[in-house]
Amino acid sequence: MKKIFLKDIAEALNLSKTAVSMVLNNKGDENKISKATQKRVWAYARAHHYQPNQMARGLSLGKSETIGLIVPNISDIFYATIAHYVERKAKALGYNVVFSSSNEDPETEKQLIYSMLNRQVDGLIIASTQKNQEDIEELNRSKYPFVLIDRHYPGLATNYVIVDNLRGTEQMTRHLLKQGRQRIGLVSIESGLEAMHQRQLGYEKALRDAGLEDGAETVKLLSPFGYESEMKEAIRSMLHGPRAVDGLVFTTHYLAASGLRALKALGVEVPGEVALISFDELGAFDLVEPPITANQQPVEDIGRLAVEILVHEIGCKGAGMDKQRVLPTQLLIRKSCGA
Amino acid sequence: MKKIFLKDIAEALNLSKTAVSMVLNNKGDENKISKATQKRVWAYARAHHYQPNQMARGLSLGKSETIGLIVPNISDIFYATIAHYVERKAKALGYNVVFSSSNEDPETEKQLIYSMLNRQVDGLIIASTQKNQEDIEELNRSKYPFVLIDRHYPGLATNYVIVDNLRGTEQMTRHLLKQGRQRIGLVSIESGLEAMHQRQLGYEKALRDAGLEDGAETVKLLSPFGYESEMKEAIRSMLHGPRAVDGLVFTTHYLAASGLRALKALGVEVPGEVALISFDELGAFDLVEPPITANQQPVEDIGRLAVEILVHEIGCKGAGMDKQRVLPTQLLIRKSCGA
DNA sequence: CATATTAACTAAACCGGTTTAGTCATCTGA
């Protein structure tokens, strides 16, 4: 099965490349190529499994029918799942997906953005480190089609699809309060991410609304890469003293998993002594003992909407109609909060 | 920040495109471009953030510095993790990664393969549905660089990186036997995958070696997409009758998770009444109650080696030195088997 | 001093498509 080119088809059928190209792009009719010729072209192309060289096509058309996806880490189940839905929707709309992980490094992210642009991706979906305001602004200014997901830049009017982080943790905290917990702590990560900030605000809001002053000492911010080793100490310190917690809100799934590990290691009974609730969930949170109550993010919608907005944007270049979506999360009540 | 092209640099510096191209490809010296000119070119390119159009480059060079990754499902933590390591290694070697999911559909897989070829990826890493022997053979014949991972075609001499499935389940089954379990069942999926077949053989071998005849009724093959609903009935049937099982081997992580869910729903005590062991593991198997003993696959090595072999292959086109790697798995002993 | 080398470039072809601006023969209408 030898590779066959447009030229080969043209020569074999005594036609010009032009005619063949037009036919194969379904522009035969509008260019008045006779039906008979169109049939011949299609027949020959099919028989010889003609497949256009997408680089040549892309170069010529100035587009690649490919969208780029940049996430912090593709092996994080959260982003992997989003990738899955991004891919599905993209494929449905005729786009391929290239992905890269930034590993939470702004410099890497910056390079990835420009590397993808050179590769002529038609648009980008980015779960940003949120430390590249410059470059994102630049993308914005140049009207390049892109959509931020999961994390956005509060100061910038870009397209984005995020979840209602504040309301999410507010709801979670309320749930703990409803279960009779009074001294609720928060475990989050020190990342500078707006999402994390919002989650903390939601937690504080719920406490305030409940008339409980929020003591700063009940909030622990762990470092993004060292949380595993800091967790035990953080939890131990929250369990002692006059304001020992009886409930813990974790701002993300891996913190919750790590926290539960630490609680078990410390011999703390969950939910008996301490209730536990997680923002977002891992695959097996229902199997964990106790099953972890979690606030589920609408990953399918995030991926799907991001692609829809992006492809729309690609279609109407410069239409500049920003689309911002803030999606609700859904509380999955299990046993880790009692009840 | 306007886009700048090779031509622009050439004109600005009163040079030919040729010279500029040579310099920027680090071929200045071998083409005797003067040091002074090289400096000027680099300075100008840097100052104006020149980035070559990769489509043009790819078209001209006949390669894209991109490798394609085809997996059944990117949201499966197993493949997502492999993707992560593939990406990391690829990046280290100067390659980008495009991925696509076949959703276990051979027709989709076939299309993806050809679609990636048109997009001029330099090589492919495929976790195949194992139902595309034709196309894989074709790739092989045409000396196109590719590496199979996780699943290979036993009859074909291709490059591949897989794990020792037989020994894996053999080891797992032995472990159950060592814990005193006597009537061990296997839960697998009906998929036609060689890996699954091997896992079953390993289980049977361990039983034979232990002098236990293997009763076919202790093996349950569930359907790839319906296992969730079939699980409860399958397990119930294995728990009753004269040969009620006291140990269960699950051939993959999601079966184990689903199985544990079913066991809990049936009120069966694990590991008291039935011990449970899983091939491969999910993120939180250590947190599950009971923590699940699992045979861990070397995902990092799989991803890394696949890329190494592939890039080597890309380098020496036609060298045709097949590389086959069968990696060992590692048993992580937890509480789900007693002890 | 004539010739061979070499240093430092350049013009133009090429990669494989798409597209613009024709061409030529036939048909239509006044």
Added chain:
DNA sequence: TCAGATGACTAAACCGGTTTAGTTAATATG
């Protein structure tokens, strides 16, 4: 009957790089 329209194509430019086969002027060699 002849200009103008139309049907069915094609030649050549173009996308933005890389590369081959020179070119020119200066330098080295015999």
